[in-house]
Amino acid sequence: MSKDLTKLKTPHTYAIIFAVIVVCWLLTFIIPAGRFSTHKIEYTDNNGVVKSRTVLMEDTFRYSYALNTEQVKEDIGTLLQQPEKLAELELDAEALQEFAAGDASGWTQGDLDELGLTDDVLYGEFGMEIYDTSKKLHKTAVLWGTDDFGGFGLLNYVFEGLVTGDKYGTAVGIVALILVVGGAFGIIMQTGAIDAGIYAFINSSRGLERAALPILFFLFSLGGATFGMAEECIPFAMVMVPFVIALGYDSIVAVTVTYVASQIGNAVSWMSPFSVAIAQGIAGIPVLSGASFRLPLWFIVTGLSAAYMMYYAEKIRKNPEKSVVYKSDSYFRGRAVNATEEIREFKLGHKLILLEMLAVLIWIVWGVTQKGYYIPEIASQFFVMGFVAGVTAILFKLNDMTVNSMASAFQSGAADLAGTAIVVGMAKGILLVLGGSDATVPSTLNTILHSIGVAVHGVPVYIGAEIMYLFQSCFNLAVTSNSGQAALTMPIMAPLSDIIGVNRQIAVLAYQMGAGFVDAFTPVSASLIGVLGVARMDWGTWAKFQIKMQGFFFLMGSVALAIACMIGLS
Secondary structure, eight states, X not given: OOOOGGGSOOOOHHHHHHHHHHXXXXXXXXXXXXXXOEEEEEEEOTTSOEEEEEXXXXXXXXXXXXXXXXXXXXXXXXXXXXXXXXXXXXXXXHHXXXXXXXXXXXXXXHHHHHTTOOHHHXXXXXXXXXXXXXXXXOOOOBSSOBTTXXXXXXXXXXXXXXXXXXXXXXXXXXXXXXXXXXHHHHHHHHHTHHHHHHHHHHHHOTTOHHHHHHHHHHHHHHHHHHHOOSTTHHHHHHHHHHHHHHTXXXXXXXXXXXXXXXXXXXXXXXXXXXXXXXHHHHHTSOTTTTHHXXXXXXXXXXXXXXXXXXXXXXXXXXXXXXXXXXXXXXXXXXXXXXXXXXXXXXXXXXXXXXXXXXXXXXXXXXXXXXXXXXXXXXXXXXXHHXXXXXXXXXXXXXXXXOHHHHHHHHHHHXXXXXXXXXXXXXXXXXXXXXXXXXXXXXXXXXXXXXXXXXXXXXXXXXXXXXXXXXXXXXXXXXXXXXXXXXXXXXXXXXXXXXXXXXXXXXXXXXXXXXXXXXXXXXXXXXXXXXXXXXXXXXXXXHHHHHHHHHHXXXXXXXXXXXXXXXXXXX
């Protein structure tokens, strides 16, 4: 008997990420490591402020080789005969001379780094002659190890991923943000204000449910387009998931109307400081130029995407059991069904808490757009939201809230998202296995990046733009930071676009759409995993729905690139 493929159980998100980890590890045995040199460039941001950013130099790629120490010794001798060059490179002639007198056979790059002769310095002065090019080296993690014992090991990817970075980004910062936001919303949910507000809205807006979703979709898309909304969607999802399900839809619709909408806005933004502004600055074209094309594109793409969502949403509203998340959504539906009249009552305390939430959300948007607030500030703002809501509930005696129950609610809320926080670290492990995203450190990822760049040479204009788009989409499966992806890819894609006759503005557009659309799908996205955690949905379940939408996005992106090529967008 044939097996019913529709009844196959979707692998757990942890299992999927582990499989990807292993595949990436095997790739490092096949693909040698490579690296680039970097330099700083200046660009003007959308506020007219001149900023600098470190980017790779696309013509400096080289594979990882062992040092040719005897040749390096000769090169040091050459430098010692050029006092002006030593002064320019800020090298100590006396220390160099003493070092050069020793046996070169045991020299390492670390020894040279201490003298100021970094790989970039030596390569910049003497080129490939400093290497023994007889064998390309691979950067492959051992099976087990730590930084202190044997180096990064494959089976330590969870811990290493979790402790990577700092409070300003993945993974430490995002993990901390998720836990704090989860705790804050644990308090808010315990007050009953959100449930009461949802019931009040539903009772007072019968028949307007269908209009609410497209409006919310455009609002979240606008957030993505204007200030790169991503992590901020996690707390919004905590409100939107029960709200959308109470309207008769499912959690897939809730994730789509929040996080997916924000990434659509980001993909076709005309002004995001974290994507288009940086990419254009690196590409050497006027920052925020091309808005006359991108602004209508944002409206059209957002409208078509909202229509796609509503087509699916209406099918679910008419027959909720068709949803692949019908069973997992029972948690939210059960709360609505079991709500007593007392819970449904919309009290003054509930209204004050919702107003306080609105005030804090406005404060967050203002802080992000006007003051440059980021993860630490946002986490603090949400803690304030939860704390004030808890105090208000105690004063107005909502749900018998006490100081102890307020603390317990924070603990429970953080615990609910602990699994999601771990996924963020696990996903970061994919990048670590590939060697990391530092262009100056030999890695398999750098070699893949260079190889794709070489493959684009000599193809027709539209095909070249389409390959760029496809590459940026695939690259986002490993590097989800929009600014990081711009810094890694645009220094290569910008000059390549000149070679094949594609305007640099189009190269930026290909980067934007590839980075933005795929952020709604990739399991490496900390923000997406955070939103899915709020919705109590596995990534595998989400992927079943989203893979079709990704095809729709790619089609829209391809049409947009074709039009851009036809009109010569510049």
